[in-house]
Amino acid sequence: MIPGISSSIFLNLLFNGFFLGSIYALVGAGLTLVFGVTRLVNFAHSILMVSAMYFSYYIWSVLGVEPFLLLPLSFPLFFLVGYLIYRFLIKFVVDQSFSSQVLATLGLFLIIQYGIVMLWTSNTYTVNSPLRNIVFRFDGVFISLPHLLTFLTTLAISFALYYFLKTTYIGRAIRATAQDPEAAKILGIETNYIYSISLGLGTGLAAVAGNMLAMSYSIDPYIADVFLVMAFVVIIMGGMGNYIGAILAGYIIGMLEVFTAFFFLPLLKHAVPLLLLIIILIFKPEGLLSRRLRA
C-alpha cells in the first residue's frame, strides 16, 4: 500500500479509476477501431459520445427511462449514425491527405457541438436517476451502482466486440481490411462497406460510453473537448489501431487521472496524461503497448 493513506482511500481511488478507465477504454476502443481499419483519425468521435449523453438525458427527461436500459437502443442508433457519417462525409475524405481528414472531422465536431448548444444551450444537465443513490459500502469503501454497471458493461461489450472481430465473417473481413486493404479488395471484400461498418461500430462504442457516463456525470457540450484529447492519449498509448491496447491504456489513463487528482492537484489531472502523451509521441509513437495485439 502507498504510505500515508489508508487502504480504504486507496481502494476508493482504485474503484474510481476503474470507472473512469472504463469510459476511456470504450471511447478509445471505438476510436482505435476506426483508425485501425480506415486509417482515419476521427476528431468527431468524442462529440458523438456527448451526443449519446444528450440522447440519454432527453429520453430520461421525457420518458424517465434509465440511461443504462437505453443501451440496446442507443448502440444500434449510433451505429447507424456512424454508418451515415461514413456514407455522406468520410467516404469522400478517406483517400485524401491526413490534413483534409483532420479538418473535415474537426468541422463535423464543431457542427455537432454547436448544434447541441443550439438545441440545449450550454447549460449543464444531470440525469437524477434513483440508480445514482444506490451505493454499496463496506469498510469505508464506496462503490456506486452506476460505476459498477459501467465497469461490467465495458468488460462485456469489449469482450463481445473482440469475439465478434475474431469469429464472425464480417469481423474477419474487418481485420483483413485493417491488415491490408488492397489484399482485402482482391479477396472480394468491399472496403467501403467495411469502412462504414467500422465507423458504425466505433460510434456505437462511443455511444455506450456516453450512456454510461450520463448516469454519473453532469452533461454539457464542452465535455467533448477534454474527451477529444484524452481519447487520443488513450489510442496512442495503446498503439494506434490496437484494440486491446486501447482498452488497457484506457484503464491506465483512468487510474493516472484519478491518482493525479488526489495526490497532486485536481486541476492537473488532464495535464499529466497529456504530458505523458507528448513524451510517448516523441519517443515511442507506435505506442507503449505496441506488441501486436491488434484485433
Add this chain to the structure above:
Amino acid sequence: MSRIPNTYIALFAALAIFPAAVNNVLVHDVFILSALYAYLATAWNIQAGFAGLISIGHAAYFGIGAYTTGILGSKFGVPPLIGFLAGALISGAFAAATSAPVFRFGVKGYYYVLTTLAVAEALRLIFLAWDFVGRSEGVWVPPRGDSLWHLQFASSRIPYVYIILTMLILATLLSHYIRRAQFGLRLLSIREDEEAAQSVGVNTFRHKLIATVMSASLTSLGGAFYIQYTLFVEPDTSMSVPISIDILLPAMIGGQGTVIGPLVGSFVFNPLSWLTRIFFASDVLPYILRGILLILIVLLMPRGLVPVVEDYVKSRRARGG
C-alpha cells in the same frame, strides 16, 4: 529581392483606405478581427502551408504572446513594446523546445498534428492551474486611456486598425519574400517529399525548426496585440482548440501555401461570420458556419480560393488573349 505583385499593392491600399472611409466602431471592430486573424493565419501558413507542418495548436503561441505582454505590463509595469518582444522570444523558445525533439525523432503526419494539439492543451490546462498567470480568471491589463507608450486607445479604434494592418502587411511581405527565397523553396520541398528534399541536400530538421520558431514568434505578436486591444486574456478563450481553428481557417479558405490566401480568407470569413451572428442574432451559428466551411473546403475546394481564382484568370487570359 523579388517584386511585389500589383494585386498585393492594390489589396493593401484598399485595406488602408476602407477603415478611414467608413467611420463606424462596429465595422472597425470587425476589420480589426479580420486583420488580426489574417495576420495569424499568415504566420500559421509559413509553418503549415509552406513546410506542410499542419498545426492545430497555434493557440498556444497566441496565448503565450498575450500572457507575456499582459503579465509584464500589469504586474511589472513593463511597456507593451518590450512585452511584444519578450513574448516573441518566449514563444519561439517554447516552439523550439517542444519541436526539436519532435522533429529529431521524426514525428510526422497524424502524430505531428496530435503533438501540436497535445502541447497546446497541456499548456492551457497548466495555465488553468497556475496561480502566477491567474488561473481561470486570467490577466487584466489596467486601462490607461489614450497612450502610445502603453499602446492603448480608448477613444478610437483607428490606431488599433492601423497597427494590426501594418503588422498584417509586414507579415504578408515577409511571407512573399520567404516564398520566393531559397529558404521558402526548401520549405515547400519538405512539404512535398521530405526524404527527396534530403536527397538534394536540404537540412530538413533545421528548416522545419526555423519555420516553426518563426511561425510561433509571429503568432505570439498577434496574441500580444490582442491583449492590448481587449485588455484581458484567459486560458479558455485564448489557448483553446477553437482559437487554433480560427487561426488556420482563413488560410484553408484562402489557400494554404499561397502568400495572399490567409489574408483573402480572413477578410472573406470573419465578416461573413459576423454577419451570420448579427443576421440570425445567434452566437452559436458562426461556429456551425466554421464547421460547415471546413467540410465544404475539404470536399469542394481543397486548394482554397486564391489558386482557384488565379487559374480562372489565367484560363481567361489564355482564351481571350
Add this chain to the structure above:
Amino acid sequence: MLVLSNITKTFGGVVAVRNMSMEIEKGELVGLIGPNGSGKTTLLDVISGFYKPDSGLVKLDGAPLNRTPPFERAKHIGRTFQIPRIFSRMTVKENLMVVEMNEEKALQLLEMVQLSRLADEYASNLSGGQQKLLEFARTLMMNPKIVLMDEPFAGVSAPLIQRLSDVILQLNSEKKIAFLIVEHNLAALFKVCHRCVVMDQGSMIADGSPEDVSRNSQVIKAYMGE
C-alpha cells in the same frame, strides 16, 4: 572514390544486404543488377544514408560516411528513385532551385534534359518519363561526384531512354561523374555501363564487364531460378 566494405543490412531478421563490398572509381559507370528483392535498392538507401547499415562502412574519398546525415551526403552523392520523387506542387524550375538559387544553371540543365520549355509548368503536370528527367536534372544541380539511379529506364519510352543514356554518357565523359545504376532493362543498361555488379539474395555474385556478366552461369541461374 566510393568504397563499400562489408555492408550488412537486415530488417527484423530478414537479410536484405549481406556483407557487400565494392568500389567505384571516379568517372566509372557501374550497373547494379539482380532479381527483384536482391537488395539493390536497400544498398542505394544505405549509401544515401536513409538506412543505417547493421555493420560495414561507406567511404567517400577515404572519409567514412556512417555518421553523415543524408542531406550532407547528398552534396556529393546524387540520387534518383524508382518512382520519381519530384516536388509536385512546385514548378519545374523551382524543383531545381531548391538546390541552388541559380536560374541560369537550372535552365541549362533543363535544356540538357529537354525540359526547358516546361520550366514554369507545375511538376505534377509532367509525364512519368519527364518526371524522371526532372528528378535527374535536380540531382545534377548538386554537382555530384557520383549519382545513384534506381531504375531510370523503367516505364520510360524508347526515345526518352535514348535521351537519358546520351546525357549520362555525356556527363560521364565531360565531367567525370560516376554512376551506379540499378536497372532491369539490361539491353539499355549494357549500352552505357562499363562494369556490372550482380546481386542475389543480398550478396554480390558477380562483378565484371557486361559481356562477362551476361555469360556468367551463376548470374543466369539467379535470374532463371532453379
